[in-house]
Amino acid sequence: MAHDPHALRALLGEDAELCHRAITGEHGVSLPPFTDHHVHLHLFDETRLAAGGIAGAVDLGGDPVALARRENHGIPRVAYAGAFLTAPGGYPVGRSWAPGEITREISDPSAHPGVPGGAATAVDEQASFGASVIKVALNSTAGPVLDSETLSAVVAVARERGLAVIAHAEGERMPRLAFDAGVSGFAHAPFSEYVGRAFLARSAAAGHVWISTLAIHRGDEEAAEFARVNLAGFAAAGGRVLYGTDLGNGEQPVGVNADEVTALDRAGVRGPALIRAMSDPWPHAEPPSGVRTFVPGPPPHHADEVAGWLRGATVVPTEELVHDDH
C-alpha cells in the first residue's frame, strides 16, 4: 500500500512525502518542484503555471529583449534561450507565432564578435540578454538549415560562454547533424525517424538532455511513434530525460499536462524516473527554492495511477507543508 511512506517512495522517488497543508489541513503528497523544460512564454499566461503544479519553466524561443525585461514573479522560476538561431529563411522564420523578434538568421560562421549575421554575434546577443541556453532550429522539412560549419561555430561560442545548445531537429538526419556539431541535447525527442541504437547509446553517454514533448504529436501517429520509441530507447540507455510540453504551441493546459505524463509513462519513463524528469532543475543546478509541488488527496497505489493523479498537482510554499511521515 502506497500510504506506507516506503511504498510511496518506491513509487514516486526518495523525495516524496506524505504531508498536509498547515492552513487548510488538506492531506496529500509533497514532491520536489516540477519544471516544464520547453515552453514559449509569449504564447500563454505564465502566472497560471504554479496553480497547475509547475514551479519552473524553460523558454525555448522568444524575444530576448522581452524575456530580459519580464517581471520576475519568483515562481515560476524562468530560464530562457532567447531567440531561435536558424539559417537565413529557415524555420521558424515567417511562422505566424514567430515574429521577427524571436528569430536570428545566421549567414556567417564567424566566431568573431560583432560580425553582422555571424554565429558569435547571435550567441553573444542571447547571452547579453541573460540566456541560460542557446536554441538552434534545424528543420529540413521547412526550409534551409545551418551547415555543419556554422552549427559547430555556434556550439563552440556557446560553450565558451558556458551555455548549453539545444536543437530542434526535424527531418531526416537532422538529429545526426546536431549530434555531430556537439549540441547538448534536443528540444523534442527526435520524431522524424528512428535514430537507432548506436545513436541512443552515444547520446546517453554524451550526457545529452532530451526534452520529451511527446504529446504534441497528437494527430501525427508516425511522428508520435518515432518520438516514443526513440525516447524509450534513450531512457533505457540511461539518458537524461526532461519533461517538456512545448506549452504555447497549440491548445494545452497551463500546468501539468496529463497527456505528456501519460506519454512519458508509455515510453517507460515511470515511477521515480517520471518524477525525476519532471523535477530535474536543468538548466539550473538547484531546484526552484522555497516551494514544493503538492498533490492533494490520497496517494496513488500503482504506477498506472500516477499520470492521472498528477492532474491535481499545484505549487505551494514549503513552509506551508507539515510532514505526516513521523
Ligand SMILES: [Zn+2]
Ligand atoms: Zn517550442
